[in-house]
Structures are given as C-alpha cells and as structure tokens.
Amino acid sequence: MRTIAMVNQKGGCGKTTTSINTAAALAERGKRVLLVDLDPQAHATIGLGHDPDSFHHTVYDVIRSGNGTLSSVIVPTNVDRLDLAPCNVLLASAEMELARISDRQLLLSEGLRPAADLYDLCVIDCPPSLGVLTFNALVASTEVVVPVQAHYYALEGLKRLLETVRIIRERFHPESMEAVGLLLTFVEERSTFSRQIQQEMRDLFGDLVFDTVIHRSIRLAEAPSAGESVLTYAPHSRAAADHRALACELLGETPEAPEAITEGLRRGIQKHLVTLFSGVWIPKAARSYEPGTIEST
Numbered sequence: 091m092r093t094i095a096m097v098n099q100k101g102g103c104g105k106t107t108t109s110i111n112t113a114a115a116l117a118e119r120g121k122r123v124l125l126v127d128l129d130p131q132a133h134a135t136i137g138l139g140h141d142p143d144s145f146h147h148t149v150y151d152v153i154r155s156g157n158g159t160l161s162s163v164i165v166p167t168n169v170d171r172l173d174l175a176p177c178n179v180l181l182a183s184a185e186m187e188l189a190r191i192s193d194r195q196l197l198l199s200e201g202l203r204p205a206a207d208l209y210d211l212c213v214i215d216c217p218p219s220l221g222v223l224t225f226n227a228l229v230a231s232t233e234v235v236v237p238v239q240a241h242y243y244a245l246e247g248l249k250r251l252l253e254t255v256r257i258i259r260e261r262f263h264p265e266s267m268e269a270v271g272l273l274l275t276f277v278e279e280r281s282t283f284s285r286q287i288q289q290e291m292r293d294l295f296g297d298l299v300f301d302t303v304i305h306r307s308i309r310l311a312e313a314p315s316a317g318e319s320v321l322t323y324a325p326h327s328r329a330a331a332d333h334r335a336l337a338c339e340l341l342g343e344t345p346e347a348p349e350a351i352t353e354g355l356r357r358g359i360q361k362h363l364v365t366l367f368s369g370v371w372i373p374k375a376a377r378s379y380e381p382g383t384i385e386s387t
C-alpha cells in the first residue's frame with residue numbers, strides 16, 4: 091500500500107482540500123483508498139459530510155490502542171472505493187499523552203498496518219504543526235506531498251519543513267528519500283506574481299515540484315459545505331480537472347485528454363449559436379465555420 095502524507099506546518103495552504111479531492115480522484119481511477127484524518131480540527135471528516143462528534147471510535151483509538159482497532163474506526167464515504175478514518179477534537183489530547191510513550195512516532199504506522207490488505211493507497215491529512223501527529227504521519231507514509239501556497243510567505247517555513255522531512259525519512263525510509271513532492275496551490279495564472287513564484291519554485295526545487303498545480307477556485311471552498319469532493323460537486327470544473335491530473339501524476343498515468351469534453355462542448359455551443367443566429371446575416375470574415383459543416387452531436 092502506498093501511503094501519502096499531506097504535510098505543511100503552515101496553516102491554510104490546502105492540505106485538507108488536496109487530501110479529500112486527490113483521494114476522491116484516486117478512487118475515481120479505480121483505486122481503493124483510505125483517507126486518514128489526522129488533524130484534530132477534523133476538517134477532512136467534516137468536508138466529506140460527517141459530524142466528527144458522532145463517532146465513538148476515531149483515529150485517536152488507532153493511535154492509542156494500536157493494531158486491531160482500525161476496522162472499527164473506518165467508515166464509508168459518498169465516493170465509491172473511498173473510506174475515511176475520521177477524527178474529532180479528542181485527537182488533540184493525543185499530542186500530550188504521547189509525550190510519555192517511547193517509540194511514539196511509530197504508533198500510527200503500526201495502527202495502519204491492517205489497511206495494507208484492504209487498500210491500494212492511503213492519504214493522511216496532517217495538522218498544521220510539526221508535532222508528534224505529523225511525525226507519526228511521516229513515519230507511516232511512503233511518500234510526502236507538501237502543498238505550498240503560491241505566495242511569498244509560504245516559502246518561509248519550507249526550508250525547516252524539508253529539513254524535518256529529510257531527517258525523519260533518512261531514519262525510517264532511507265530507500266525512498268526522494269519520494270517528496272511540492273504541490274503549488276492557490277495558483278492564479280493571470281497574476282504575474284503567482285507565475286513568478288511558480289517559476290522560482292521550479293528553478294529552485296526542479297523535479298521536486300509536481301507538474302500539476304492546483305488553481306485558486308471558489309468551487310474548492312464551496313464543496314466542503316456540501317459534504318462532497320469537488321469531483322462530484324463540480325465535476326467539469328478546473329478544480330476537479332486539477333485533482334484528476336494530480337491523481338494521474340501520482341499514479342504515473344496519462345490523464346484523459348480534456349479535449350474530449352472541450353470538443354463536445356465546442357460543438358454544442360456552435361450548434362446553439364447556429365440556431366440562435368439562423369437567418370441573421372453574419373459578415374463572412376467574422377465566421378470561423380460554415381453552419382452547414384457542423385457535425386450533429
């Protein structure tokens with residue numbers, strides 16, 4: 091099982107949004123996916139339409155009681171093949187409790203072991219800190235994705251974060267040190283500054299930066315209020331396409347060409363315009379196609 095931790099100690103950079111929607115996109119591509127909510131804020135749990143306070147068993151039990159509790163914690167979601175290991179605010183107390191336990195960084199890794207037989211991929215949504223919960227995620231994961239907001243301040247803490255990731259991976263995953271990717275989020279193609287940050291990140295970090303970027307999109311902010319991933323909330327949006335592209339990049343697959351949709355849409359619009367303007371004289375030069383040549387859809 092591949093386990094991907096979404097990590098950044100900076101708050102609000104898109105960890106939860108990327109976790110939910112990438113997990114959903116991986117499930118859409120036929121993978122069995124487990125999303126682990128490791129943030130006491132429980133945003134991934136809420137974003138997938140669940141009430142965190144309704145759970146008797148949560149990720150807290152997986153960490154505290156270890157092997158054997160995972161199956162009583164996992165719940166289905168409204169996405170086929172995507173399950174959730176929810177959490178609630180109780181998880182916040184784990185930080186303090188774990189301080190007294192030796193080998194405390196290994197607890198999540200051990201608790202998640204039974205998932206390996208049930209899922210192809212596991213995505214862990216981390217809290218905005220480099221505390222014991224995030225350490226557990228880094229140890230439990232085979233890969234790390236760092237969402238980075240395309241913003242000047244976002245680059246500030248990145249050095250410390252990458253150093254922490256390097257130290258933990260050197261100790262626990264020396265064979266897969268390179269499995270770290272930086273994901274640009276909140277990208278605005280029309281903003282020169284956003285494009286500049288993007289370029290600088292690529293110059294500085296090279297292949298570490300995913301080809302895929304997540305654009306700023308109101309659909310991503312709206313989807314959690316419907317308790318859905320953006321793939322069902324706005325299936326034809328750019329936000330959905332971005333997350334599908336990221337899933338493909340993670341899987342090393344080629345995304346379906348969006349041309350299929352675009353071409354269909356283009357023909358639909360052409361047809362509509364032809365009906366609308368039928369009988370209206372249009373100067374030859376302004377016409378990019380002959381109405382008679384449009385194929386029926």
Ligand SMILES: Nc1ncnc2c1ncn2[C@@H]1O[C@H](COP(=O)(O)OP(=O)(O)OP(=O)(O)O)[C@@H](O)[C@H]1O
Nearest residue numbers: 101102103104105106107218276305306307310311
């Ligand atoms: N690409 C985007 N475009 C527009 N809004 C976004 C985008 N990504 C995330 N958001 C919104 O920004 C806010 C922060 O995003 P999110 O919760 O995913 O960040 P986070 O890193 O998980 O935050 P935290 O550190 O608090 O856990 C949310 O309201 C979310 O809906």
Ligand SMILES: [Mg+2]
Nearest residue numbers: 105106129133
């Ligand atoms: Mg979050």
